[in-house]
Amino acid sequence: MRKIKEREPSKELKILRLLNPRMQLSDPQYYANLEKGYAGELQMDAWLESGLSNDCLVVNDLLLEHKRKVFQIDSLLIFQEKIHVFDSKNFEGDFYVDANTWSSLAGGEINNPLYQMERAKSLLRQLLQRRLGINLPIESFLIFINPEFTLYNAQLKLPAVFHSQLNPFMNKLNNIDSKLNRGDEKLAEQLVALHSDEPPNIERPAYNYEQLKKGVVCPECGSFMVEKGRIWLCSECGCGENAQAAIIRSVEEFKRLFPDRKITSNIILEWCAVEGDHKKVIRALANRFKRVGHGVSSYYVE
Ligand SMILES: [Zn+2]
Known part of the structure; x- marks a missing residue:
């Protein structure tokens, strides 16, 4: 595998990381969720980098737009004649799925992660067809990277990879018949060129100079x-x-x-x-x- 695009924290997460030691964030849980999601993405990267030996390209962290709709892709893998899209989920604890409703046993209903992934897949397919003239089959998977996650009542056909399935799934990826050519590289480059750095309509956290605690913040632990x-x-x-x-x-x-x-x-x-x-x-x-x-x-x- 060859990595075409690295992952980095979103601008929002970078700002919140700087603000967190210096002020009381209005929504600490939101910040904690962003950190947790990012940590999960890094774990998925490490899993791919250590196990994926097939001839494929990995494009991380794409923010794309089609027909004024913005969508995000955690990792996109280009094989010969096939694209895989991975959405990393760092959920932890016991969850339950009933029809289309997902709930955490501890915290109640959550957004159905399948909807978000299917939406991104559909927009990506349209973008590839209409803007780049490319017709490749796309398969998408939720990657549940956290070993302490359990999903009760999951359907067999759920496009998900649970922690216990990471190794066998990697073997499947490595057994895909794939020999890349220049066209595949060009596709990866085109997707990177379409990537935008700044998600629109993100509500910036409110802060001003006067309210922030002054001092030099430790780069390791965030203390002063x-x-x-x-x-x-x-x-x-x-x-x-x-x-x-x-x-x-x-x-x-x-x-x-x-x-x-x-x-x-x-x-x-x-x-x-x-x-x-x-x-x-x-x-x-x-x-x-x-x-x-x-x-x-x-x-x-x-
Ligand atoms: Zn420190």
Whole structure:
């Protein structure tokens, strides 16, 4: 297998990760679900990378649009004359399916994951036919990656792979007759070109500079670090980071959260809650960025 497109956290998840240590999120459960879903996708990637030896292309994490409808594909596998679409589900605990209603025994009804997957499959088929002129059969599967997931009353024909079936399913994938050609690569490239980075209509979490807790956040555990001379230290996990690297990393976080604000030495001193030597911060900024202007009105750009 060859990977054509890597996976990365969504912009929304990246922002929430930066906000979480610095404020009380309005919906912590939503954030936790995003993290859990992403962790499941990474586990699916690891499963594919370690087991898939067949001649195929893997395109991860596609956000596509057809007829003004946006749909997402966790992993798309291109075999010779065949496409597989995988939707990773990191559900945990006991679930029950009755007709088309899915419920968690602990938490009540959930959105039927089949609907979402079938919708994506149908839109993908139309996009391939109408925009790329490609008629390939598509098979889609829910990949239940979590070993502690049980689905009661599941139908035999459910297009799902449960944790206990991952190995035999991988053997099936490896036994598909597949010898790729240039056309298959072109298809993968075309799909990547159609991918959009930003889902429309995503409600951005509301936050402002003043409300966020200031300081340098530990890259390992999300606690706040303390300046100790040339390094910043995390008392929670023991992680240490060179002062310059910690400042620049915090500036990058600031830029992601506030792309429209100017980076001045004063704002970064405040953002990092620097109590010691201010010169170090200014030196770190000057080493990494270009200074525009002089004196109090100066600021830094890439
Ligand atoms: Zn830490």
